[in-house]
Amino acid sequence: MFPLYLLTLFIIIFTSSLGAIEPLGNADILELDFRTSRIQGENIPKSPKAQQYLQELVNEAKEKHLSEDRHWYRLMRFKKTRWGFWESEVDNKRYFLSESGKYNPEKELIATLHSFFTDEPILDGLLHPQCSYPERYHWLKEKLNFDSGRLAEVKCPRFEVWKDSLNPDSLSVIFSSYYMQAPASMFGHTLIKLNNKVNENAELLDYGVNYAATPGEMNAFSYSYKGLTGGYPGSFAIFPYYLKVNEYNDMESRDIWEYKLKLKPEERERFLRHLWEMGRADFDYYFINENCSYHLMEILEVAMPELNISNKPGWIVAPSDTIKIYLAEDGLVVSQKYRPSLYSKIKYKLYDMTEEERTTYFDMIRFENAFLPEPKETLRLSLITDAVLDTYRYRYATKNEVPKKHKEYYDKLLVFRSKQSDEYNINEQIPLSTPPEASHPLSRVATSFGASSLGNFAEFQYRIAYHDLLNVSKGHAPNSELAFFDTTIRAYENKKPELTSMSVIKVTSINPFNSISKDFSYMLDTGVQTAVYRNNDETLRKQVGNFDLRMGYSFSNEFGKNPMSLGVLTVLGGVKAQNGRMFENNVRYGVNFSLLYQKELGNWKVYTGATAQNYQLSQNLNTYYATFKIRYAFSNTHELRVEVNGERFYEEALISYHYLF
Amino acid sequence: MGKRITSILFLSAAVVAVTMTSTAVEAKKYGMAGCGLGSLIITTNDKTQIFAATSNGIYYNQTFGITSGTSNCTADGVVKQDKVQELFITMNYDSLGQEMASGKGEKLESLGNLLGCSSDSISRFGQVTKENYAKLITEDSTPASVLSAVKSEVKSDKILAKSCSQI
Numbered sequence: 001m002f003p004l005y006l007l008t009l010f011i012i013i014f015t016s017s018l019g020a021i022e023p024l025g026n027a028d029i030l031e032l033d034f035r036t037s038r039i040q041g042e043n044i045p046k047s048p049k050a051q052q053y054l055q056e057l058v059n060e061a062k063e064k065h066l067s068e069d070r071h072w073y074r075l076m077r078f079k080k081t082r083w084g085f086w087e088s089e090v091d092n093k094r095y096f097l098s099e100s101g102k103y104n105p106e107k108e109l110i111a112t113l114h115s116f117f118t119d120e121p122i123l124d125g126l127l128h129p130q131c132s133y134p135e136r137y138h139w140l141k142e143k144l145n146f147d148s149g150r151l152a153e154v155k156c157p158r159f160e161v162w163k164d165s166l167n168p169d170s171l172s173v174i175f176s177s178y179y180m181q182a183p184a185s186m187f188g189h190t191l192i193k194l195n196n197k198v199n200e201n202a203e204l205l206d207y208g209v210n211y212a213a214t215p216g217e218m219n220a221f222s223y224s225y226k227g228l229t230g231g232y233p234g235s236f237a238i239f240p241y242y243l244k245v246n247e248y249n250d251m252e253s254r255d256i257w258e259y260k261l262k263l264k265p266e267e268r269e270r271f272l273r274h275l276w277e278m279g280r281a282d283f284d285y286y287f288i289n290e291n292c293s294y295h296l297m298e299i300l301e302v303a304m305p306e307l308n309i310s311n312k313p314g315w316i317v318a319p320s321d322t323i324k325i326y327l328a329e330d331g332l333v334v335s336q337k338y339r340p341s342l343y344s345k346i347k348y349k350l351y352d353m354t355e356e357e358r359t360t361y362f363d364m365i366r367f368e369n370a371f372l373p374e375p376k377e378t379l380r381l382s383l384i385t386d387a388v389l390d391t392y393r394y395r396y397a398t399k400n401e402v403p404k405k406h407k408e409y410y411d412k413l414l415v416f417r418s419k420q421s422d423e424y425n426i427n428e429q430i431p432l433s434t435p436p437e438a439s440h441p442l443s444r445v446a447t448s449f450g451a452s453s454l455g456n457f458a459e460f461q462y463r464i465a466y467h468d469l470l471n472v473s474k475g476h477a478p479n480s481e482l483a484f485f486d487t488t489i490r491a492y493e494n495k496k497p498e499l500t501s502m503s504v505i506k507v508t509s510i511n512p513f514n515s516i517s518k519d520f521s522y523m524l525d526t527g528v529q530t531a532v533y534r535n536n537d538e539t540l541r542k543q544v545g546n547f548d549l550r551m552g553y554s555f556s557n558e559f560g561k562n563p564m565s566l567g568v569l570t571v572l573g574g575v576k577a578q579n580g581r582m583f584e585n586n587v588r589y590g591v592n593f594s595l596l597y598q599k600e601l602g603n604w605k606v607y608t609g610a611t612a613q614n615y616q617l618s619q620n621l622n623t624y625y626a627t628f629k630i631r632y633a634f635s636n637t638h639e640l641r642v643e644v645n646g647e648r649f650y651e652e653a654l655i656s657y658h659y660l661f
Numbered sequence: 662m663g664k665r666i667t668s669i670l671f672l673s674a675a676v677v678a679v680t681m682t683s684t685a686v687e688a689k690k691y692g693m694a695g696c697g698l699g700s701l702i703i704t705t706n707d708k709t710q711i712f713a714a715t716s717n718g719i720y721y722n723q724t725f726g727i728t729s730g731t732s733n734c735t736a737d738g739v740v741k742q743d744k745v746q747e748l749f750i751t752m753n754y755d756s757l758g759q760e761m762a763s764g765k766g767e768k769l770e771s772l773g774n775l776l777g778c779s780s781d782s783i784s785r786f787g788q789v790t791k792e793n794y795a796k797l798i799t800e801d802s803t804p805a806s807v808l809s810a811v812k813s814e815v816k817s818d819k820i821l822a823k824s825c826s827q828i
Contacts, residue, residue, distance in 0.1 A: 132728070158728075158737060162727075162736075166739070199774070201770065201774065202775075204768065204771045205771050237725045237738060238727055238738040238739070239738075240740060242752065242771070243752055246756070250756060278727065279727030280728060389759045411800060414758060414759065414798070415794060417794075418762040418763070418791050
């Protein structure tokens, strides 16, 4: 049968040569590129001399076992699978010149050599394989000493122009901290900035390299699921760095940390050549491991062959952990920079203000009165106005609708600001958050002993990741929690060990509510818990499925002389549902209401709270929970905790030792 | 069997809840701002055009791909030279406006840089944009009109006219 793809190819070539129809869409050109590459991978040059040379090169490559070279494996992202064969992490076919290229390093290398001999004219919009794969070409040329008399070297103007406009002098790894309003971004994010010498005083004009998923038309439902299971293709893109600064610093108010890496000239060239190749590659995107940070490490390994880092993180690749890995490499990170978020910038200004200036500021950010302050010797009007302008941008950064009156006030303020001439100076370089490398390790084991109204017990806890309310908050979003598979196994005296609880996902995001920031706080816990209930005067424990979602607001003295010194008070309301045979109709559910308080002071932290739970809706008994916990941290990796917990039919007190690794 | 169904139910409930709280995840596409449509988008005050979804980089746009061909605005992901200034103003419209009003800031310096102003004239550039702020940005300004207003102000300033090469 006549191959269908050839037919398609002919139709595309034919119609595009007519020039009478619409230019090729992006999808079409990618498809055409793919088909063409496969043909080029099997290309036999016309002239017998070239055929002869190709054969010689193939033989030499085989003799030298080039396809088993570490650099080739890295270029192709080949990894040995559990079953012992090779597989490339690249998941789209367009990256491979050979049909079996994903699984066969040697065949792909031979196909690459074949393609370099392509002497057919290159269609509009496509590139010669020597230009599509500049790093493959460069490396093979070096290893096999290509004779330019026998293999014609092709000029690659598009690649050269691209390379010249990026022209990095060094690279920086950029870490953007947590965005608490979106759980998926609590991991933080990393990208690479290409530091061009021309932009030395205007770094925003540099380009950034970002690896991200391509969700296409997104529906919130499939997003989490696909993100965890690799359902989205991920790929590399380059952006002007200011777009990323806007997005993270201004829109989402995340602090940014920049780590400049040392880069030798030849590493720089290799990086650019390979990045260009990566434009063709798609990967299945996994939040947990094959994510942004993982792929950046791999691309850096190609650029710096002596670097060996991508195997260092565990099966969870946390962006903050990769920063620790970069810092641990000798001499790799040469300098470090902090870029405060918009919210942090407002705070800097507030901390610098006098009481009187503050009062004026807080009056102004109500926007309703829309007044312009009267000049006064004791007021720095430019400082106050700048803070108000920042606050406006902060508040409306992500909103589509701005009340007309507020917008008018903002415009008026801008003109007002342009007429102020007093000066103020604020040091924004003392970070308001802690850098990612200060964070504690992700995994945790703990062992506890306790006494309860049902007897003494011993307990073992394990958590894959990430951070809980009592862990040291350095390097994490303060007073927040994100845990995967947090598991507790407990054995009561003279009883068998039981699975006490397992949270598949537990998220607590505590955001201060104040006159600047109106963000809400929330808490989600889902998995297995142990319910205590009473049956014929006997108190029993039983494992039940658990779903708990609460939302509300948190309060703290964020702008005081000693910010957060009074701790954080949180009020939450929500729903909780549990299923179990002992409940009426096998399930109990209802609304709940909690009051929580936490405060961290040096190595100590206190966390306490009470929750009232109404189960009447489901014809079950109402209950309440109360807890009081104290933690002392010896270091980032060792903690001691004491806690007292109580609920309607049960009380316990325990002491636990936690080790983070 | 019952247990399995329950666990599946709870897991999917978790997924729903997570996605519910992450409204920011709703990706918005970058407009082709600065390449013809920019002014239109900005006057409708739709700032979400540059509100990319967040997370581990759940965001992507063909416009800035690498080697995926060319578009109005970029070639192989690099902004075309004749669009550089306009795109910069479009994408930084609000923060740049604020910095122009105060006469200083990183974005304003970057704009001065894009206009080819020598580093010793950057502070002068800030002063000029501040003094003329009310002329440069008005309610119905567009990125393109702001750019040409800034350029003409720079041209009419004796010092800047000499030290800014890209006007």
